[in-house]
Amino acid sequence: MHRISLNYTLGTEAAPALIRNPLLDLLQAVSDQGSISAAARQLGLSYRHVWGELKRWDAALGQPLILWEKGQAARLTDFGAKLLWAERQAQARLLPQIEALRADLERAFAVAFDETAHVLTFHASHDEALVALAEHARQARLHLDIRFSGSVDAIRALNEGRCEMAGFHVRIAPAQGSLTQRTYKPLLRPGRHKLIGFARRRQGLIVAPGNPLGLETLTDLADKGARFVNRALGTGTRVLLDELLAEAGIAPERIRGYAEVEPSHAAVARAIATGRADAGFGIEAGAQALGLDFVPLAEEQYFLACLKSSLAQPATQALLDLLRTGAWQHSLSALPGYTPARSGEVLAMNRELPWWRFRPRAVEHAERGPHGHGPAPGAEVGAEVGGWS
Structure with missing residues (x-):
């Protein structure tokens, strides 16, 4: 029985979070x-x-x-x-766990070398752009302590006080009543949370070079019996895939390998590259990293979320400043399948995720009148800010 021992190096050069042998x-x-x-x-x-x-x-x-x-x-x-x-x-x-281990070590050394360095704790859906952002942040004396998890788990960690920033992604213009809405609406609240623009990215089918099975749609995936590898429950990618399957009228059991899951985009791509599966659902950057082909199926927005109370903190402000720089947005544009999308802007949640219907209380009262029958005499419409329903 051969045993494994681990070690790490400390230096100024950036390197992939891999355990080298x-x-x-x-x-x-x-x-x-x-x-x-x-x-x-x-x-x-x-x-x-x-x-x-x-x-x-x-x-x-x-x-x-x-x-x-x-x-x-x-x-x-x-x-x-x-x-x-x-x-x-x-x-x-193991990439998410390896990244988390490196984040723990780097946070410890960041404080040891510079007590004034800003540290911002993240839970986020696994994303190549966030890995690149962490490298840029170090140059600005901002350490991003990133733990990769599913989008749903990331927002829950934010709500439970286990992190200061959550990264999650949703389909562009999600429809009313969609699985996206049913998943994220209970977790986010206007007035309590703030959204920060980060990036747009493409998701789709990761397939072998040359796309030998000619997979262009999810229907092809089902009809041709392609061996598929999925992402786990709780990930934003799984939410997106299930929503697209529902819209196409495809039952999950028609997808061969739907129950086979991998913990990251990199692991999905590796399964295709080694021939263990014919296709997976993931990001374009994951496919290109291993020389695989990619069939785009959806565009989505990747947001950062924080509590309103933490928006003015120095570490959060340092992150916003970094996201707005031309240097960062140029680097983001160089990643396959990514484009900047109001990076660093604080966005109105009810515009980006239009699941809450805003109605000022004064308007509702004016419409109903004192007894719920028509306008109230002399009512000033819009005089009071109300809530979301």
Whole structure:
């Protein structure tokens, strides 16, 4: 039984939140390059070192990792390929937890190195733009302590006081009575919460390169029996998919693999890249990161939400200032499938999520009259601010 030990590095250079292993990086390089010498060059190592490491690991693991045949490209053995697949799949599935672990460590060091640094705690739906934002924030002495979870869970964490900012996403112009409305309306309240503009992004089908099954719609997904991988309950992506299925009149049980779930967009993309599934539902950036094809099906708005009481706090104001900068919006535009959308603006919730019907109490009283029958004499319409129903 082989055991796992973890370590981390401390430095100023930005790097993906992955737990690196030299052997797996070496196997990936050989798989990509098709030769030991090219793999060594890719990794910045000598041929002799790479050869020695492979021989050492062959002996330690008790079976070969690489097949060498004269005149043929080097390739992984079945064992080497399975080892690489298992590790990369685990990395993709554990990405939210790895990000949370890194956030814990970085928050501790942020305070240790600079007691005046702003720290803002996030719970948010997993999003590539938020990962990029965290890197920009460090340069402005703002540390974003981001815990990735589903959109629904993120807003609940905000309401329970477990974070200061929640990231969630909804379809553009969600309809009255939609699943989106039924999911989010009980969690958000005008007057208590404030919405902050962040980004627009595209969601759709992530498929193998060349889209071999010709999947263009959710109906194709059902009719062709494509192997599907889903997102978990509580995620905004699952809410969006279920809403689109309902609109298309497709019962979830018609989707082969509907019950198979992955914890992040990266894990969904990895399942397609390794051939475990034919399609998944996710963001364009996740598909492009692994060289997969993408079929756009919906555009959505990604919002940040906070309590009204925290809007004036220095850390929140520092975030708003950062979101409004041209440098950040340029970086956001460079991400596949993303465009800035009033980044850093405090938005009116009843306009962005039009599920609340605003009626001033004075108007209602004027319309009803003193006995509920017609206007009240001398009533001043609009004299008092009312509420949402």
